[in-house]
Amino acid sequence: MNARVVTPTGKGFVFLDAHPGGCEATVERMWRDVPATQVPAARRPTALIVGCSAGYGLAATIAGLARHGIRGVGVCLEKPPTSRRTGSAGWYRIATTAKLAGDDFVFVNGDAFSDQTKDQVAKLLAERFGPVDHLIYSVAAPRRTDPDTGQTYASVLKPLGAAHTTKTLVFDDGNPVVKTVTTEPATEQETAQTVAVMGGADWRRWIRHLSAADLLADGVTTVALSYIGSPLTSGIYRAGTIGAAKADLEATARELHTQLAGRGGRAVTSVNGAAVTQSSTAIPGIALYVGMLRAVLGEAMVSPTAQLVQLWDQLVGAAELATDDAGRVRLDTWELEPAVQAAVGERWRDATSDTIADLADLDWFAGEVRRLYGFDVPDVDYSLPVETDISWPATP
Known part of the structure; x- marks a missing residue:
């Protein structure tokens, strides 16, 4: 047992x-924010996330668990608690999700890129x-080791072709500062490595692995979650x-x-809207x-949970699985409305350290960042000791 008061310490x-x-x-x-479905699925879908x-x-x-009662497996890579540090936020989030899900959804803590995890x-x-x-694929990682070659690739956040200058927001000693960076x-090698990490190679490998084990159902649908975003950040x-x-x-x-169509299956990407995430x-x-x-x-900003409710409804047939001309499900239309982008663009042009408090919802943003780690959550008393030594959910 390791109960202690946990405070938000860090930088930026x-x-x-x-x-x-x-x-x-x-x-x-x-979980409470997920509305009950009005069109229950004929049977509980089996899913891998x-x-x-x-x-x-x-x-x-x-969204899949609370709305459609999915059963199956979730995969992630999270850090356990130690005598010095708490576990990662995802470690504790999965512990709670497992309790709510019950025995018909289990969680594997392992490197999604490895064949050992795929075998498990x-x-x-x-x-x-x-x-x-x-199969829903939603992996953002700084590096990936290719199981075939053993080579480790590292992703970078860089423009292509020429240097790029943009405004950015930092919190300097807690104070919001707008900087120009x-x-x-990127070099060709950096671009290739980023594609090797964040592109479709591992998604393809998951499908191949499950197909070889005869673990893709007829009519299987697989979705990789993606983002396009605003011209301001492009x-x-x-x-x-x-x-x-x-x-x-x-x-x-x-x-x-093309591969899955022969068994009545489908593969798409889902373009989601903007959100505050650790990535x-x-x-x-x-x-x-x-x-x-x-x-x-x-409040008209659509949360990730609400967006994924829409996606799951399309996946299970409660709504039409609609795609754009490029074959992408679009859950980001609320963000890219011309009037919305014009209003954000005006604020972007006027943004300085002196004006930013009037142009952006900084309290909301800072709170969202802290909530990623379990802080600033309503009805939680942060002055009390809390047990940090929580086990990974057992597989029944």
Whole structure:
């Protein structure tokens, strides 16, 4: 047992510890926010969610469980608690999600890129659940080791072709500061490595692995979660190295769709809207943009959970699975409305350290960052000691 008072210590958007009680309350609140389905599925779908502990992957897991009673396996890589530090926020979020899910959804803590993890998941599916009806792929990682070659690739956040200058938001000793940063262009090698990490290679490998084990159901649908974003951030994102990886992800979707069509299956990417995640806060300009987007939209900003409810309804047939001309499900239309982007663009042009408090919802943004680690969650008493030594959920 290791009960102690956990405080938010760290720098910028990164905290050293996570609060177990706050993470638990966050998951419970997300679960409550999922509306009951009016069109229940004919049977409980079997699902595999790769990258299930944070951001849109967590939202996919909770929305699928709470709305459609999915059964199956979730995969993520999280740090356990130690005598010196708490576990990662995802460690505690999964502990709570497992309690809410019950015995018919199990969680594997392992490197999603490794064949060892794929073997472990395939064994669980074969023994407990059978072939998967839906595979959702939501992995954001700084590096990936290729199981075939042993080579480790590292991803970078850089523009392509030329240097890119953008405004960005930082919190200097707690005070919001708008800075201008210039990022040098990526080399061909850096671009290729980013695509190797964040593109479709591992998604393709998961499908191949499950197909070889006869664990893809007839009519299987697989979705990789993606993002396009605003023209304001495109220089460092969609037109940068990450954008090259997203383009590879979309090309992989077309390739997998061709492979799965013979068994009545389908592969698509889902383009989601902006959100505060541990991955997005590392991208120059994204924090500034999301804070302004929230100021423009207020409560009309669509949460990741609400977006994934829409996706699950399409996957199980409660709504039509609609795609754009590029074969992508679009859950980001609320963000890219011309009037919304025009309003954000005006604020972007006027943004300085002196004006930012009036142009962006900084309190909301800072709170969202802290809530990623279980802090600033309503109805949690942070003055009380909390048990940090929480076990990973056992597989029944």
